[in-house]
Amino acid sequence: MNFFGLxxxxxxxxxxxxxxxxxxxxxxxxxxxxxxxxxYGSQKLLEFYESKPQAIAFFKDGTSDADVKAIxxxxxxxxxxxxxxYVSKDEALGIYRDRNKNNPLLLELVTxxxxxxxxxxxxKSPDDLKDIAGIVKKEPVVEEVVFPEDVVASxxxxxxxxxxxxxxxxxxxVAFSTLIIVMLIGFKIRIKRDEIETMKLLGASNWxxxxxxxxxxxxxxxxGAALGWLVTFLLLWYFEPVLKNNLGDAALSLxxxxxxxxxxxxxxxxxxxxxIGSFGSLVAVRRYLKI
Amino acid sequence: MISxxxxxxxxxxxxxxxxxxxxxxGDGEFxxxxxxxxxxxxxxxxxxxxxxxxxxxxxxxDGIDITTLKNNKVPDYRKKVGFVFxxxxxxxxxxxxxxxxxxxxxxxxxxxxxxxxxxxxxxxFEIWDRRSLFPRQLSGGEAxxxxxxxxxxxxxxILLADEPTGDLDPQTSWSVLQLLAEINSWGTTVxxxxxxxxxxxxxRKRVVTLKNGKILKDHKEGKYExx
Numbered sequence: 328m329n330f331f332g333l334x335x336x337x338x339x340x341x342x343x344x345x346x347x348x349x350x351x352x353x354x355x356x357x358x359x360x361x362x363x364x365x366x367y368g369s370q371k372l373l374e375f376y377e378s379k380p381q382a383i384a385f386f387k388d389g390t391s392d393a394d395v396k397a398i399x400x401x402x403x404x405x406x407x408x409x410x411x412x413y414v415s416k417d418e419a420l421g422i423y424r425d426r427n428k429n430n431p432l433l434l435e436l437v438t439x440x441x442x443x444x445x446x447x448x449x450x451k452s453p454d455d456l457k458d459i460a461g462i463v464k465k466e467p468v469v470e471e472v473v474f475p476e477d478v479v480a481s482x483x484x485x486x487x488x489x490x491x492x493x494x495x496x497x498x499x500x501v502a503f504s505t506l507i508i509v510m511l512i513g514f515k516i517r518i519k520r521d522e523i524e525t526m527k528l529l530g531a532s533n534w535x536x537x538x539x540x541x542x543x544x545x546x547x548x549x550x551g552a553a554l555g556w557l558v559t560f561l562l563l564w565y566f567e568p569v570l571k572n573n574l575g576d577a578a579l580s581l582x583x584x585x586x587x588x589x590x591x592x593x594x595x596x597x598x599x600x601x602x603i604g605s606f607g608s609l610v611a612v613r614r615y616l617k618i
Numbered sequence: 619m620i621s622x623x624x625x626x627x628x629x630x631x632x633x634x635x636x637x638x639x640x641x642x643x644g645d646g647e648f649x650x651x652x653x654x655x656x657x658x659x660x661x662x663x664x665x666x667x668x669x670x671x672x673x674x675x676x677x678x679x680d681g682i683d684i685t686t687l688k689n690n691k692v693p694d695y696r697k698k699v700g701f702v703f704x705x706x707x708x709x710x711x712x713x714x715x716x717x718x719x720x721x722x723x724x725x726x727x728x729x730x731x732x733x734x735x736x737x738x739x740x741x742x743f744e745i746w747d748r749r750s751l752f753p754r755q756l757s758g759g760e761a762x763x764x765x766x767x768x769x770x771x772x773x774x775x776i777l778l779a780d781e782p783t784g785d786l787d788p789q790t791s792w793s794v795l796q797l798l799a800e801i802n803s804w805g806t807t808v809x810x811x812x813x814x815x816x817x818x819x820x821x822r823k824r825v826v827t828l829k830n831g832k833i834l835k836d837h838k839e840g841k842y843e844x845x
Contacts, residue, residue, distance in 0.1 A: 329729075340711060525707045528667060529768070530697035531724040533690070 333539045334546055337515070344511055345547065351507045352551020352603075353558075355500040356596050360559040362493030363592060368581055369486040375580035376482060382450075382460045382474035385443040390468040395446060398466055402448065405462070407455040412447040419445065443470060501603060504551075508544045508607025509614070516540060516615040523616065537612045544608030545601055552600035556593050619645055620666065620776065620807065625675030627661055627831075635661040637831045639675070643809060645775070648802045650818045651811040652842050653828035659811035662828070663778050666809070667701060668692050679776070697725055700769030700777040700806075702798075704784035706761045708753040714764050715740070715749040721772045735771060743767045743797070759790035763797065770801055777801060779810040783817065791817060815842035 338345045386395070395413060402408050414422070419442040427433045448463065450456050460472045516523065526536055563584070571578040622641040628634050636658045643649055651659045664670050665677060668684050676683050679695070687695055701707075708717050715736055722732045740746040743763045753761055762782060769777060779798060783791035795817050802808045812818060818825060818841065825840025826833060835843065 336711075521707070522709050522711075525709060526720070526724065527693070528669070528696060528701050528707075529721050529724050530693045530695075530772070531720075532693045535693075535724055 330538050330542055334542045337539065337543055338546070341515070344514075348507060348511050348547040349550050349554070351504055352548050352600070353554045354551075355497075355504040355603075356552040356555030356600065357558055358500050358555075359497045359599065360556050360592055360596060362489065362497055363595070364559060364563065365489050366486070366493055367588075369482065369489050371580045372574070372577050373482045373486050375577050382448045382456055382463065382472055384446045384448065384463045384466075384469045385471045385473075386445065387468055387470045388440075388443070390444065394466075394468045395444075398446065398463065398468075402459060402462065405455075405459065407450050407452070407459060409449045409451045411449070414445045414447065416440065416442055416444050419443070501599070504548070505603050505607040505610075508547065508604060509611045511547075512540050512544050512608045512611035513615045515543070516611060537616060540612050540616070541605055541608040544611070545604035548600035548604030548607075549597055552596040553593070556596045560589060619643070619678070619680060620809075621676075621678040622662075622665075623676040623678065625665065625672045625677060627658075627665060627670070628673045634831050636665075636672070639831075639833060641826065641833060641836070643807060646802070646805045646807055648799070648808045648821075648823045649810070650821070650823055650825045650840070650842075651809060651828060652813070652818060652825055652844060653834070654844055655813075657828040657844075658831040659828055660780055661831075663780050663809065663811055666776075667699060667778060668695060693724070697772060698775050700772070700774035702762070702765050702769050702777065702779040702782045704781040706753065706765040708761060708764055708768075710753055713750050713752055714745060714756070714760075717753070717764055718768045718771055721768050725772055739767045739771045757790075758786045759793060762786060762790070762794050766794070766797055766801070770806065774806065776807045776809070779808065779812075781811055781813065783812065783814050788816075795821065818842040 384398070399411055402411075416439040420437065420439040423437060423442060424434055446463075448459055450459055456474050460474050463469055464472050523536055567582070571582060574581070620641075620643040622639045625636060625639040626634070627636040639658075639662065651662065653659055661670075665672055666679075666684075668687065671685055675685075677685050679698070682695075684695055709720070712720070718739060719732050719736045722735060727735070736749075737746070740749055743766065745760055745763050745767065748756060748760055748764075753764070756764065766782070777798070782798070783794055786794060791814060798808055798810065799821070822839045825835070825837050825842065827835040827840070827844055829844065
């Protein structure tokens with residue numbers, strides 16, 4: 328028995344119901360993939376900033392190498408330092424020029440003298456960053472100390488929010504979609520009650536009758552999942568330049584998006600779709616198809 | 619062999635559809651069930667098709683009590699029984715070919731077997747040229763031929779017909795009866811509930827007359843006499 332042919336026929340004969348079901352599924356899976364990408368992206372960004380527990384001390388003009396060495400030695404003795412990177416005035420200018428290579432006006436105005444030398448201090452743990460920054464600030468040759476504590480804190484909060492909010496919204500949509508499948512398949516079973524009775528009299532087994540309805544539910548969910556996945560990645564691809572531009576170095580932690588991630592997300596979507604489709608249909612056939 | 623033993627069917631405390639029915643139908647017999655409306659003919663057929671269960675008594679088919687069959691065994695039992703109804707009960711969204719093929723599909727036949735057998739049966743029933751039509755596009759006679767083809771294509775040992783000529787004109791009714799008689803001649807047991815006096819009287823087959831849920835008469839070459 329060609330059950331797939333039967334499902335195809337059922338769908339073709341009720342195109343509006345099929346379209347409505349697929350659109351609902353699309354909405355669910357579009358949200359699911361969007362939230363998964365957001366959660367993944369924010370986690371990666373968080374890891375990026377956390378992997379760079381870095382404070383940057385900017386030195387006053389005239390700071391000698393010996394002053395810098397003395398500060399480094401003092402900090403090493405705390406046992407909290409993983410590495411240092413000294414950026415001289417010339418190196419700072421090189422970095423500045425590289426970042427603003429497309430803006431000649433900004434390049435003209437800046438010379439090495441304007442930019443301060445700095446020391447990038449990486450700690451073993453992000454928790455130590457505040458203490459280290461406090462020590463460095465006390466040094467008379469240090470003009471200013473910046474560290475990404477606020478960025479990490481905000482990002483951490485945002486990640487938690489995305490997970491909670493995303494989880495709730497996706498949870499709600501999954502439940503809603505399952506109910507839609509239950510309603511749709513239930514409705515189809517009800518309008519085909521006489522047909523089902525006849526099939527039973529012909530000796531059709533329970534599963535022979537149930538399978539087309541199960542497959543139909545799975546079909547709507549998987550098509551919705553594939554569409555949701557596709558649209559999400561199309562949008563991500565479209566907005567990639569804007570996002571990269573705004574994220575700066577942090578974008579390196581997100582791009583290039585690996586095929587493994589793309590296919591992995593598709594797999595998650597399809598498995599969720601099969602679960603929603605089969606569970607919803609099964610509830611419907613158990614509820615409405617008393618065999 | 620079909621055997622009803624002390625079979626009663628009640629709907630609620632006050633309505634008795636069948637009362638202590640004892641009836642035996644041998645293999646390959648042709649039996650007319652006659653009686654006024656509400657006599658219990660359709661109820662008896664529904665019990666035999668295992669659509670409902672008796673309130674008491676046993677129904678043995680080939681030695682198996684179908685009243686105690688587990689639900690998951692009912693489909694297998696029904697594959698031994700063909701059904702024909704007054705309103706044909708064809709699936710409206712399937713063609714003649716698909717309706718007839720369904721009987722073999724539920725039996726798990728291969729596509730090759732189905733194609734071959736459906737073609738043979740549709741030609742035998744002279745509806746091969748109607749194979750692509752939907753039930754609403756058929757005449758009453760063609761629809762009933764399709765229903766009978768669907769009922770017998772799986773080679774059931776029993777054919778139950780519940781007023782199969784009820785909605786047909788006299789000429790078509792005769793052709794349907796000839797078809798059922800032919801099926802009976804192949805060795806299939808046919809039990810047919812009918813109100814058609816002319817057909818019953820002409821065919822001179824076994825006639826079981828029911829009235830108020832009881833067997834009033836059971837004659838080997840009976841006539842349509844419901845009083």
